[in-house]
Amino acid sequence: MEVNELTERIIGAAIQVHRELVPGLLESAYEACLAFEIADSGLRVERQVLLPLRYRGLYLDCGYRLDLWVERLWSWKRRR
Numbered sequence: 001m002e003v004n005e006l007t008e009r010i011i012g013a014a015i016q017v018h019r020e021l022v023p024g025l026l027e028s029a030y031e032a033c034l035a036f037e038i039a040d041s042g043l044r045v046e047r048q049v050l051l052p053l054r055y056r057g058l059y060l061d062c063g064y065r066l067d068l069w070v071e072r073l074w075s076w077k078r079r080r
Helices: 003-020 027-040
Strands: 045-057 059-068
Touching: 003 027, 027 045, 027 059
Parallel strands: none
Antiparallel strands: 045 059
């Protein structure tokens, strides 16, 4: 699947959640609903995925936590 098509489907799912839910809920509620909508559209989605930090050749599991990881795609631009 092309990145633009994937992006459109994710944005569509986010718009659906926005239309259904009232403002002021906890972030976890929006995240759960968005994950449901993304999965319901046929995409693979994972919640709260741990992403380790690499530091000078070490992998530290205290790195990052991804809220949602869709289709296991990753794009990272390294800075020097």
